Amino acid sequence: MSGTEEDAFRLIASEPDGVLQSELWKIMGVDSRKCSRIVKKLLDTDRVERVEYRQDGIKTFRLIAKKGPADPNCLLAGDELIPCIACELECSLNECNLLLDWMYQLAISDVDITPAEEGKA
Numbered sequence: 390m391s392g393t394e395e396d397a398f399r400l401i402a403s404e405p406d407g408v409l410q411s412e413l414w415k416i417m418g419v420d421s422r423k424c425s426r427i428v429k430k431l432l433d434t435d436r437v438e439r440v441e442y443r444q445d446g447i448k449t450f451r452l453i454a455k456k457g458p459a460d461p462n463c464l465l466a467g468d469e470l471i472p473c474i475a476c477e478l479e480c481s482l483n484e485c486n487l488l489l490d491w492m493y494q495l496a497i498s499d500v501d502i503t504p505a506e507e508g509k510a
Contacts, residue, residue: 397427398436398454407453409442428452466495 400416401408408416414424431437435455442451464471472487482488 394427394430397424398431401431401437401452402454407437407440407451409444409449410439410452411444411447411449413452466491466498469494 397413397417400413410424410428413428414421417424417427419427428437428439431452432439437452437454439450439452442449464474469491472485472491476487478485478487
């Protein structure tokens with residue numbers, strides 16, 4: 390691993406509970422000083438939070454990735470907003486007809502028109 394800020398962020402974000410700072414530098418293959426500088430940059434740009442953690446009586450920090458804002462394009466299928474946003478139904482994801490219809494619209498909106506079909510239009 391090259392030991393960049395992006396590499397560190399990806400590693401931290403890949404773990405739901407975060408990564409211990411005392412382990413991060415070992416995983417990344419960099420020295421602890423370089424890791425501290427990388428972590429400082431991530432903290433300064435508000436991409437991670439640092440929570441005090443004690444392991445075997447030794448203080449370290451758990452680094453947890455902060456979630457960024459949702460990409461609005463992920464909530465749209467064509468011009469339709471995902472139905473779950475304002476839904477008050479108590480249903481399961483596997484059995485929600487509104488969601489299945491929305492996903493179908495998303496799938497067919499991504500299909501390219503083949504050259505043969507273009508001539509027919």
